[in-house]
Structure formats: structure tokens, C-alpha cells
Amino acid sequence: MLKLLGAVLIILTTSWIGFQLATEFRMRPRQIQELRSSLALLKTEIDYGTRPLAEACDRIAEAAGSSLSQLFQKFSRNLRTLDGKSTYECLRLAIESEWRKTAMGKEEKGIILKLCQVLGGSNRSDQLHHLEIAAENLLMEEQKARVEQEKYEKMIKTFGILSGVLLVILMY
Amino acid sequence: MSIKPVFQVLPHSIRDVIQSLPASVLERLEEVRVRQGRPLEIITFKQSWFVSRFAHLSKKPYEAMIPGKEDCLNLLNLISNHSLYTMDEELRQGYVTVEGGHRIGLVGKVVLEGGRVKHLRDITGFNVRIARQVVGVADPLIPCLFGNAKVENVLIISPPQCGKTTLIRDLARHVSRGSQSIPAYKVGIVDERSEIAGCVAGVPQHDVGPRTDVLDGCPKAEGMMMLIRSMSPDVLVVDEIGRKADSEAIHEAIYAGVHLFATVHGQSVREITRRPVLRELFQEKVFTRLVLLSRRRGPGTVEGIYNQFIERLDNKVGRMGTIC
Structure with a gap:
């Protein structure tokens, strides 16, 4: 009886791990898409609203999903409170502390960091141009992430369950 | 006027140096000049100094701290509140007014469009001009300017940096507030270069x-016409008149029964x-x-007050001396 309970526990645990890993694969393209729409919003704020960066980030944080909302909130907080630091430094510190909470990978991080180097540092048309480039690059990453999702999501889920079953069989 | 907002726009590398200057220097600080790859300079009353990394003042440029590209970029980030794209108009004008009414002049590479300045990029030179609001500088002049409890049309003639904006601001405040000798008037300021009121987001600093x-x-x-139509001022205040259109607008204002305080660049009444x-x-x-200013005994030295017949008035009331 105890053995059976143990076996069920093992299978449940490995399946849970498998599902968690699969969630990462599922969330990544979705979050990249959200990030793209946040950048589109930023573009509007810069183009028509001509709002200061911190204020624009606040508004985006309100509209975005939870993990991205935290990132943009942190952007805004750093821009307002980190006295004497450059724009890039404020944004970089926010990314370093918040990126881990998202499902996004280092490619997207690289694109955003590159954007942060120029954000707030040039005239309007230049800003819009850089935002467009970042959005295009993110779209490419999103497509890649979707392919990966299709490839690996189911596989990892099944792998989780099966590895549990294998462990149980070996133990019996 | 607090100098603190000036520190807030300086990156730490430069701020630490400027903040460690002796209080006597800070009190008289007029300009901080930052040029990329060249020595850090400050200007105090009548003198310029190069500043070393350890906040020593020197006349030798090679002893000075050299702000780098990073410092300049950071300074620009802080001046623009991390949002340079909101300052397209300011960049076209070549200066930004920050909190406290302090003014930062910018130079760099000008981008032209159709022969007109479209934008300023690669900004590498900054002149942080510290605004000193001196409340009460106009007080000694009041009996001369408003002798019969009546507002006169005042023209302040002065070379640059002799305190004409400080004086006209104090005059505006005086008339706007009123005193025992004169009632309070409605005042309208046309502040083309944001110098008189030093507005940030429309709020006078x-x-x-x-x-x-x-x-x-x-x-x-x-602006003069707009104010006359929209705010019905008793007194209009304008800085640095001199174009043909200005004189036409002044005529209009006078015909409309509005009084005028104006300044103009010049060395003498003649x-x-x-x-x-x-x-x-x-x-x-x-x-x-007419009030003639100079810098002979420091900024704001009154050289003479004249009436419309160019007759000197201040001899009758004795010398004003330095008003600042």
C-alpha cells in the first residue's frame, strides 16, 4: 500500500515538473507578444502623447499583464528614484532584477537591452525608428518561440509523466 | 533661490566635484560649463576657473577634470528627465529650462531641414546657468520709476549679464503685488525664452x-497681442525687444492703454x-x-535713470549704487 502511494507521488512529482517546464515554453511566445504590444503603446506615448519616459512606463504597466507590468513599474520607479544614474543604467537595473520573473529568454533580453541604450536619448522620429526595429526583432523571436513551443511543449509534458512511470518500474 | 535643482541634473562624477567647492564659491557661482573631452569650467562673478577632480580651482586647464562621453550622455539624460524626445522644441532653441528657473544652454551638431534648424544631436557642450532671483533689487528704484503713484512705461537698457532680467522680474513682482505707494496691477509676462518666470510645464519657478x-x-x-486679448493686463512685461514686429506690438499695446516694462540690449541711451x-x-x-545698467560695480549697477526727454532723474534722489 505504502509502495503504491510512493509510486503515485513519484509520478505526480515528475508530471508536475514536466508541466511546469512546458508552461515556460507556452508562456514565452505569449509574453513576447505582450512585450510587443507594450512597445507599440510606448510608441504611441512617445509620438502623440510626448509623455516623459517614466510616465509612459506607468501607463504601460497599467495595461500590461502581471509579469510585464512589474517590469514596467520597475522601469518607472528606477527612472524616478535613481538619482544621478543614466537612463540606460536605470532601465538595465530594472531588467536585471525583473527579467527572471518572466518566461522570456536571453535573446529577447538582448533586444530590449539594446533598445534601452537609445531609449529617451534622441529625438522623436529616432525613438520611433528604434522602437520599430525592436518590435520587428521581437516578432522574429516570437515566431521562433512558437516553433519551439509546438516542438517541445507536448514532448516535455509526456516526458515528465513517462519518466515518473520509468522510475516506478525500476523501483518495483 | 536654491541651487539644489542644478545639482540634480549633474551626473555624480561632476556633481560631487561641484558640491565640494567652498561655500563662498558656490554662492557666487554663475555658470558651470561642461564640454566633452575638455576641462570642466566654472564661472563666478567676473572670474573663470578650471576645476580639478578634487574640487581645486585653477587657472591652468591641464589640471582640470575632463568630463567624458559618458558624463555628457548622463548629463543629457538627467536634463531631459530621461526623455529627450519631449524636448524637440527646446533643442531647436538650444536651451532647456529646469526646475528652479535655471537655464542650460546646449551645443552640438545641428541637423538642418530646408535650411532651418530641425534638431540638435551629438550634444557635447553644456552651459548650466544658475538663475539668481534677487527679491527686492528693484526696491530702491521704485520712487524714481513710479513717482506719482502712476505706472510708467519702463525700458531697461543693459549689456548682457548685467541683471536686466532680474530687475524686470522684480519690477513685475512689485507691481503685481502692489505697495503702499502703488496699487496692485494685473501683470502679463511674455516670456519668449523662459527667462523672466523660468516656467517648467507652465508653472513659474x-x-x-x-x-x-x-x-x-x-x-x-x-504674445503681447495674445495677452492683451485674453488676459487684459494693466502692465505687459517683455524681455529683449528689438525686432520690427516688436515695435508694432508695443504701439498696439500703448494704444490699448496697457503699460509696458521692457528690456533691450545696449551700452548707452544714445x-x-x-x-x-x-x-x-x-x-x-x-x-x-529708461534705466541704464552696467556691470561696473557688479551685476546690476545702475548707471542712470532717465525720463522720456532723456533727462537724468536719479541725480535728484542721489546715487543708487549697486542694486544687486
Whole structure:
């Protein structure tokens, strides 16, 4: 009886791990898409609203999903409170502390960091141009992430369950 | 006027140096000049100094701290509140007004479009000009300027950096607040270069008086007409008149029964009365009081007060001396 309970526990645990890993694969393209729409919003704020960066980030944080909302909130907080630091430094510190909470990978991080180097540092048309480039690059990453999702999501889920079953069989 | 907002726009590398300057220097600090790859310079009353990394003042440029590209970029980030794209207009003008009414002049590479300045990029030179609001500088002049409890049309003649904006601001405040000798008037300031009121987001950073309306960043001639129509001021205040359109707008204002405080760049009354645009105004005796400033005994030295017949008035009341 105890053995059976143990076996069920093992299978449940490995399946849970498998599902968690699969969630990462599922969330990544979705979050990249959200990030793209946040950048589109930023573009509007810069183009028509001509709002200061911190204020624009606040508004985006309100509209975005939870993990991205935290990132943009942190952007805004750093821009307002980190006295004497450059724009890039404020944004970089926010990314370093918040990126881990998202499902996004280092490619997207690289694109955003590159954007942060120029954000707030040039005239309007230049800003819009850089935002467009970042959005295009993110779209490419999103497509890649979707392919990966299709490839690996189911596989990892099944792998989780099966590895549990294998462990149980070996133990019996 | 607090110098603190100036520190807030400086990156730490430069701020630490400037903040460690002796209090006596900070009190008289007029400009901080940052040029990429060249020595850090400060200007105090009548003197310029290079500043070393350890906040020593020196006349030798090679002893000075050299701000790098990073410092300049950071300074630009802080001046623009991390949002340079909101400052397209300011960059076209070549200066930004920050909190406290302090003014930062910028130079770099100009981008032209159709022969007109479109934008400024690669900004590598900064002149942080510290605004000193001196409340009460106009007080000794008041009996001379408003002798019979009546507001005169005042023209302040002065070379650059002699305190004409400080004086006109104090005059505006004085008239706007009123005193025992004169009632409070409605004052309208056309602040083309954001110098008189030093507005940030439309809010005056200097005390310009309780009954004062400020039209910020508006061309003078157009602004005077706008204010007369919209705010019905008793007194109009404008800085640095001199174009043909200005003189036309002044005529309009005078015909509308509005009084005028204005300033103009110049070295002497005689020189000003000969200028083509102003000559007409003088012939019509528009300005009933002329104040000539110089820097002989420090900024704001009053060289003389004249009436519309170019007769000197201040001899009767004794020397003013330094008003600042």
C-alpha cells in the first residue's frame, strides 16, 4: 500500500515538473507578444502623447499583464528614484532584477537591452525608428518561440509523466 | 533661490566635484560649463576657473577634470528627465529650462531641414546657468520709476549679464503685488525664452507676483497681442525687444492703454535712441522711464535713470549704487 502511494507521488512529482517546464515554453511566445504590444503603446506615448519616459512606463504597466507590468513599474520607479544614474543604467537595473520573473529568454533580453541604450536619448522620429526595429526583432523571436513551443511543449509534458512511470518500474 | 535643482541634473562624477567647492564659491557661482573631452569650467562673478577632480580651482586647464562621453550622455539624460524626445522644441532653441528657473544652454551638431534648424544631436557642450532671483533689487528704484503713484512705461537698457532680467522680474513682482505707494496691477509676462518666470510645464519657478500671468515660450510680438486679448493686463512685461514686429506690438499695446516694462540690449541711451526700430518709439516718447545698467560695480549697477526727454532723474534722489 505504502509502495503504491510512493509510486503515485513519484509520478505526480515528475508530471508536475514536466508541466511546469512546458508552461515556460507556452508562456514565452505569449509574453513576447505582450512585450510587443507594450512597445507599440510606448510608441504611441512617445509620438502623440510626448509623455516623459517614466510616465509612459506607468501607463504601460497599467495595461500590461502581471509579469510585464512589474517590469514596467520597475522601469518607472528606477527612472524616478535613481538619482544621478543614466537612463540606460536605470532601465538595465530594472531588467536585471525583473527579467527572471518572466518566461522570456536571453535573446529577447538582448533586444530590449539594446533598445534601452537609445531609449529617451534622441529625438522623436529616432525613438520611433528604434522602437520599430525592436518590435520587428521581437516578432522574429516570437515566431521562433512558437516553433519551439509546438516542438517541445507536448514532448516535455509526456516526458515528465513517462519518466515518473520509468522510475516506478525500476523501483518495483 | 536654491541651487539644489542644478545639482540634480549633474551626473555624480561632476556633481560631487561641484558640491565640494567652498561655500563662498558656490554662492557666487554663475555658470558651470561642461564640454566633452575638455576641462570642466566654472564661472563666478567676473572670474573663470578650471576645476580639478578634487574640487581645486585653477587657472591652468591641464589640471582640470575632463568630463567624458559618458558624463555628457548622463548629463543629457538627467536634463531631459530621461526623455529627450519631449524636448524637440527646446533643442531647436538650444536651451532647456529646469526646475528652479535655471537655464542650460546646449551645443552640438545641428541637423538642418530646408535650411532651418530641425534638431540638435551629438550634444557635447553644456552651459548650466544658475538663475539668481534677487527679491527686492528693484526696491530702491521704485520712487524714481513710479513717482506719482502712476505706472510708467519702463525700458531697461543693459549689456548682457548685467541683471536686466532680474530687475524686470522684480519690477513685475512689485507691481503685481502692489505697495503702499502703488496699487496692485494685473501683470502679463511674455516670456519668449523662459527667462523672466523660468516656467517648467507652465508653472513659474520664480516669484513673479500674485496677479501675474505668464505666456511661456511665445514670440514677443504675437504674445503681447495674445495677452492683451485674453488676459487684459494693466502692465505687459517683455524681455529683449528689438525686432520690427516688436515695435508694432508695443504701439498696439500703448494704444490699448496697457503699460509696458521692457528690456533691450545696449551700452548707452544714445546708442539705443538711434536704433532704427526703436527710434520711432523714442520719438513718440513711448517709454517714460529708461534705466541704464552696467556691470561696473557688479551685476546690476545702475548707471542712470532717465525720463522720456532723456533727462537724468536719479541725480535728484542721489546715487543708487549697486542694486544687486
